Amino acid sequence: MPTGSRGVRDQVQASYAEYARKGGDGTGNLEERATSWGYGRALFEEAGLRDEATLATIMAAACGGGCPFAAPFPARAQTFVPGQRVVDLGCGAGHDCLLAARLVGAKGLVVGVDLTPEMVAAAAAACAEDAARARSGTANSSTGSNHGDKVALGGLEVAPSEFHVAALDDGTLFSSCGPLAHLAGTFDVALSNGVLNLCDDKPAAFAAVFRALKPGGVFLLCDVCVAPRGCGEGDGAEEENEKEEAKAADEGAEAVTATVPQQWPPGKKAEGSNAKPLLASLSSSSSVSSSPPLPPSVSSGSAADTKSTGGGGDGGGAASSAELGDAWSN
Amino acid sequence: MAPVEYLAQLRTAGFSGVQRLGGFTNFVTSSTTRGARFVATKPLAPAEQVVAAAPSEKAPM
Numbered sequence: 156m157p158t159g160s161r162g163v164r165d166q167v168q169a170s171y172a173e174y175a176r177k178g179g180d181g182t183g184n185l186e187e188r189a190t191s192w193g194y195g196r197a198l199f200e201e202a203g204l205r206d207e208a209t210l211a212t213i214m215a216a217a218c219g220g221g222c223p224f225a226a227p228f229p230a231r232a233q234t235f236v237p238g239q240r241v242v243d244l245g246c247g248a249g250h251d252c253l254l255a256a257r258l259v260g261a262k263g264l265v266v267g268v269d270l271t272p273e274m275v276a277a278a279a280a281a282c283a284e285d286a287a288r289a290r291s292g293t294a295n296s297s298t299g300s301n302h303g304d305k306v307a308l309g310g311l312e313v314a315p316s317e318f319h320v321a322a323l324d325d326g327t328l329f330s331s332c333g334p335l336a337h338l339a340g341t342f343d344v345a346l347s348n349g350v351l352n353l354c355d356d357k358p359a360a361f362a363a364v365f366r367a368l369k370p371g372g373v374f375l376l377c378d379v380c381v382a383p384r385g386c387g388e389g390d391g392a393e394e395e396n397e398k399e400e401a402k403a404a405d406e407g408a409e410a411v412t413a414t415v416p417q418q419w420p421p422g423k424k425a426e427g428s429n430a431k432p433l434l435a436s437l438s439s440s441s442s443v444s445s446s447p448p449l450p451p452s453v454s455s456g457s458a459a460d461t462k463s464t465g466g467g468g469d470g471g472g473a474a475s476s477a478e479l480g481d482a483w484s485n
Numbered sequence: 486m487a488p489v490e491y492l493a494q495l496r497t498a499g500f501s502g503v504q505r506l507g508g509f510t511n512f513v514t515s516s517t518t519r520g521a522r523f524v525a526t527k528p529l530a531p532a533e534q535v536v537a538a539a540p541s542e543k544a545p546m
Contacts, residue, residue, distance in 0.1 A: 192520070221520040228506050228524045349520075352486065361498035368527040374500060376523040380488045 163355045164322060168271050171218070175248065175273030189214045192377075193222030202257040209285070213254070218247035218274075220349030221377030224254060234373050238262040239343040241314075242367050244323050244360075245269055245350025249278025252316055253285050255346070261312035266338060268319045268328070275318045282316040289313040323347075324354040329366035339366050345374045352379050488521050500525035 189195070194214065204210055224235065235241070235258040243252050246267030256265045265282070269275045289312065319335060327333035329340075345364050354360040364374055486494070488505050495503045506522040 193522075221522055223522070225506075225522065228522070229502065229504065230524075230526070351491075357486070357494055358497065361494045361500075365498045365500065365527060370527055370529045372527045374495070374523075374525045374527070376491065376495075376525070377520060378486075378491065378523075380491065380519055380521045381486060 163353070164270065167353050171247070171271040172273045174218070175271065175277050189217075192217070192219065193225035198222070198224050198254070202254045204254070204257065209288075213250045213281075217250040218349065219251070219377060220352070220379045223251060223346045223348050223375035223377050224258075228375070230373055234344055234375075235259060240264040240266075240341055241344045241346065242266045242268065242338070242342045243346045243348070244364060244367070245347055245353075246278050246318065247274050247348075249274075249281045249318075251346055251348055252278055252318075253282050255344070256282055256285070256314040256316050257289075259314045261314060263314035265314050265316040266319070266335075266342075267316065268321050268323065268335070270320070270322050272320045275320050279316070279318045282313075282318075286313045286316070323350065323363055324356040324360040326356065326359040326362075328363040335367075340369050342367050342369060343372050344368075345372065346376075347374070348377045349379065351376065488523075491521070491523055495523065495525045499528065501528045502526040 189210075194217075199205070199210055204213070235255060237258075237260040239259045240263060241252075241255040241259055243249075243255065243265070246252050246269045249267055252265050252267045256263070259265065267275065267278045267282075269278065321328055321334050329335050329338065331339075333339075345367050347364065351357060351360050368374060492503055492505060503525040504523065506524055
């Protein structure tokens with residue numbers, strides 16, 4: 156592990172613990188965040204999330220760098236189908252776990268892993284609460300929180316979930332001697348949302364994701380990039396993909412098709428969250444209790460990308476021009 | 486990391502089908518960082534790979 160990892164990890168852990176303890180400041184623009192990350196009404200409906208209070212709670216708890224569910228992407232229709240096993244590496248307060256648990260249903264499994272115990276506790280609580288809500292078959296209505304109105308969840312089944320405190324980049328997470336060795340190679344889908352930029356030992360982190368997945372498993376990564384020339388749609392992603400494909404072809408790599416089931420839940424859309432309608436209004440007065448609305452800043456001075464991202468994959472903060480130049484040059 | 490570095494890290498780790506799905510503007514993003522999404526697949530084990538059956542020429546008797 157590179158020198159200084161402990162320092163970076165301590166900073167990340169301390170910052171996120173503080174946010175978990177604060178429970179968010181309640182002033183974040185939840186709708187704007189949901190929109191900017193790619194979460195939208197279509198995804199929430201696909202996941203059976205129809206009540207505004209729950210949505211507000213989820214997005215208030217969100218720390219990340221985007222929406223790993225956002226379609227389109229290859230194999231989207233074969234991803235998050237009932238019965239699949241999903242691991243969220245760097246789950247934070249669990250908003251993606253909660254969505255995944257609803258999408259894969261009772262026969263699936265969702266495992267969340269995070270460095271910060273306080274975040275893991277928040278994630279476990281959020282998923283337990285949602286599972287209880289699903290079991291009871293009701294939720295607060297969309298007319299607002301705590302009004303006593305109930306709406307049926309339509310027999311929604313939520314996947315069991317479990318959570319672990321562990322560092323993604325310590326090199327042992329899913330190895331034979333690691334804490335999650337028993338889960339290595341068992342996941343259909345791995346998510347990582349705004350976390351890898353915080354890892355000091357990135358090769359170890361990517362290797363952990365690889366070990367977690369079963370052959371044919373899909374890794375969905377959202378993160379913050381250093382992007383001095385912009386990093387949005389139409390910003391060169393296609394060219395990058397073409398270069399990568401050409402490189403892979405040169406090296407003899409083969410395109411592989413995932414072997415996950417081909418079906419999509421009846422009545423559900425294969426493309427989820429890039430649809431226009433987003434949270435109509437995520438009022439800050441909705442119950443926002445357990446988790447931070449925004450990732451905290453992580454101070455600079457270490458080798459990890461924390462110095463350029465501001466932590467949490469949210470992309471706050473700025474890298475120096477020298478860093479940007481180095482990072483961007485291909 | 487820059488997007489291209491994410492792609493490289495994914496490939497180095499052994500993933501195939503690595504693609505960047507484009508980016509998005511994060512609402513707290515600074516002018517020098519942006520969110521980006523990627524997808525990658527863990528290759529099937531050789532025995533599991535479905536090899537497209539290419540028409541084979543029969544060897545002359």
